[in-house]
Amino acid sequence: MTAPLLEINDLRVGFRNRRAVVQVLHGVSLDIRPGEIVGLVGESGSGKSTTPLAMLGLLPANAVIGGQARFENRTLDIANPAATRKILGGRASLIFQQPLKAFSPYATFGRQLVDAISAQTGMSRTDAGKVALAALEDVQMPDPEGAMARYPHQVSGGQAQRVMIALALSCNPKLLVADEPTTALDVTVQAQVLHLIRELAKSRGIGVLFITHDLGVVAELCDRVVVLYAGRVCETAPVAGLFHHPQHRYTRALLGSMPHLGSAQAFETIPGSAPSPAALPSGCAFHPRCAAATERCRTELPQMVTTEAGRFACWNPVGSDKGRVV
Amino acid sequence: MSRYILQRLGMLLLILLGVLVITFVISRVLPGSAVEMMLGARPTEEQIAAVREQLGLDRSMPEQLLLYIGDTLRGEFGTSLLTKRPVLVEIAERFPATLELVFFSLILVVCAGIPMGVSAALHKNSTSDYAARSVSALGAAMPTFIVAMILQLVFSGWLGVLPLQGRIDGLIQLDYEFPTVTGFYTVDSLLAGQWAAFKSCLLHLIMPVLALSLSALAIIMRITRGMMIEALGEEFIMTLRAYGLSPRKVNYGYALKAALIPLLTVIGMTFGYMLGLSVVVEYVFDWPGIGGFMVGAIVRSDYPAVMGVTLVLASSYLIANLIVDLLHFAADPRLR
Numbered sequence: 001m002t003a004p005l006l007e008i009n010d011l012r013v014g015f016r017n018r019r020a021v022v023q024v025l026h027g028v029s030l031d032i033r034p035g036e037i038v039g040l041v042g043e044s045g046s047g048k049s050t051t052p053l054a055m056l057g058l059l060p061a062n063a064v065i066g067g068q069a070r071f072e073n074r075t076l077d078i079a080n081p082a083a084t085r086k087i088l089g090g091r092a093s094l095i096f097q098q099p100l101k102a103f104s105p106y107a108t109f110g111r112q113l114v115d116a117i118s119a120q121t122g123m124s125r126t127d128a129g130k131v132a133l134a135a136l137e138d139v140q141m142p143d144p145e146g147a148m149a150r151y152p153h154q155v156s157g158g159q160a161q162r163v164m165i166a167l168a169l170s171c172n173p174k175l176l177v178a179d180e181p182t183t184a185l186d187v188t189v190q191a192q193v194l195h196l197i198r199e200l201a202k203s204r205g206i207g208v209l210f211i212t213h214d215l216g217v218v219a220e221l222c223d224r225v226v227v228l229y230a231g232r233v234c235e236t237a238p239v240a241g242l243f244h245h246p247q248h249r250y251t252r253a254l255l256g257s258m259p260h261l262g263s264a265q266a267f268e269t270i271p272g273s274a275p276s277p278a279a280l281p282s283g284c285a286f287h288p289r290c291a292a293a294t295e296r297c298r299t300e301l302p303q304m305v306t307t308e309a310g311r312f313a314c315w316n317p318v319g320s321d322k323g324r325v326v
Numbered sequence: 327m328s329r330y331i332l333q334r335l336g337m338l339l340l341i342l343l344g345v346l347v348i349t350f351v352i353s354r355v356l357p358g359s360a361v362e363m364m365l366g367a368r369p370t371e372e373q374i375a376a377v378r379e380q381l382g383l384d385r386s387m388p389e390q391l392l393l394y395i396g397d398t399l400r401g402e403f404g405t406s407l408l409t410k411r412p413v414l415v416e417i418a419e420r421f422p423a424t425l426e427l428v429f430f431s432l433i434l435v436v437c438a439g440i441p442m443g444v445s446a447a448l449h450k451n452s453t454s455d456y457a458a459r460s461v462s463a464l465g466a467a468m469p470t471f472i473v474a475m476i477l478q479l480v481f482s483g484w485l486g487v488l489p490l491q492g493r494i495d496g497l498i499q500l501d502y503e504f505p506t507v508t509g510f511y512t513v514d515s516l517l518a519g520q521w522a523a524f525k526s527c528l529l530h531l532i533m534p535v536l537a538l539s540l541s542a543l544a545i546i547m548r549i550t551r552g553m554m555i556e557a558l559g560e561e562f563i564m565t566l567r568a569y570g571l572s573p574r575k576v577n578y579g580y581a582l583k584a585a586l587i588p589l590l591t592v593i594g595m596t597f598g599y600m601l602g603l604s605v606v607v608e609y610v611f612d613w614p615g616i617g618g619f620m621v622g623a624i625v626r627s628d629y630p631a632v633m634g635v636t637l638v639l640a641s642s643y644l645i646a647n648l649i650v651d652l653l654h655f656a657a658d659p660r661l662r
Contacts, residue, residue: 056568058564058567058568085567085568085570089570090570093568093569094565094568096561096564096565098561101560101561101562102561102562102564102565103562103565104560104562104566104580104583104584105562105584105658105659105660106580106583106584106587106657106658106659107580107583108659112566115566115571115575115579116565116566116569116570116571119569119570119571119572119575120569120570151659151660153659153660164565167569
């Protein structure tokens, strides 16, 4: 197995407000290998948006960050966002959820691409312009020259996302973080964008962290999945294994809540709602919503168990049910 | 693209027509009769009839309105009942003084208020931010005439470094003559190369400009701060930061631009606000602008003068806003 491109260990993040520090990540560990697409799944409030921002050094000034991270065998000072940004600049890029909001409405795509590319590579503006044009061609943007002269309000969301991906790939990054890049797009455009990301990642050997709440997208796109709940990783496994043999009760509940086409069986919802980071339940944070919770789940934090298929942290995993086919 | 501009021009003309109708109606319902004022006590029936005819008061209201609009369009603003001189001449003599005062105040407000607001936003919740916000709250809360009088007391009374009132030192104006070109004393004296006169004009401008600017400065600072904070919270700021743009470029190249475009409208409104406030400032500093003339005209029912001044003030406000709209149009690609 190739060495991981990015490895983060025990990532903890809290946000300072007037009164206290509210911790949202309680020791998240994950790794991404070159060419691998890792899905990061969770409900809102699980920390699935904070994790990538912490990784890339993009958290606001009131964030308190702890943990270890390595990128291409270099240690990152993850507690210092500016230093992290400096090392990752040009090597890791980000695609946002709402492509139209991710560009300034007052400048052309060309200007924003050129500004970003020359800031990352130190190229002259003319050279950066050539790189931008080439990147737009790589993402199959129709009329790339025209697109450079256009403003965000003049294009569709799908086209803006193509420009975003072009920007993300223009500096030949090793790592691509995509934060729900298709949520704001039409379904038909979604498929195109997913296809584009997969193709580019595989052909260039880029490691991708794909953040989503959409398990359908995960099944289609990702190689491996990390499931987050209340700021902790509850399970991580290759896609096929996770979908067919989930171990953590939360993973199983998530899969159960997916609608299935042609299935007479109604999809189940998870009772209750995700806990607030300010008031986490004791023990396993999922226990108040878990039908299989035991006394131990209420009091003791589950330990991470590594198996052949992956890792999970559950006192009463699905696999322990006797005689039951999952 | 030109539809936007045509739309604005059409709006401007409609509003001006509305202003004309309003000034006309007001002049006819104001207490105090112009006839009485012109003829004094106990005029004869014939005298009254003659004056009524001379002023056109014997015709029907719609007829009077049409005549008034026609006259105004021809630049015929009538004769001041008080000074017996054409209203247009009276206004032309005084309005440049008011405009000069408001213009310099606007420059101060924009050049100081925006950087202060930006700096407060970039150092949000720091000590300097709180200090700037407290000072601005005080500035907005203090009545302008009090500010003007405090300035006079300190800089003219105690320190004696600035002239108490007026637009230029009378003797200097006589010794260093300069022709009227723009009506702005500062510009005209510079054009004529009269440095002493220029210096005197500047010194006389300082206190009135400060007094007129303070509250507007406070407002612009607060609004700039708010707009800048909003702009810095936009998602595209995160994109630009993520892609390695320097904080300088992000803050001043992108966030400031996003904050300034909505600010343009506020600056246009500030112009109108200061135009109105200038009446008070001109009174305290004995500034020979349109304010004193207008107050006198209102008090003595000199309605041709009131109508003329109202029209000029309204037009200059509308023109300022047209300029703002054009700038907005040029700056915001979404309008094109």
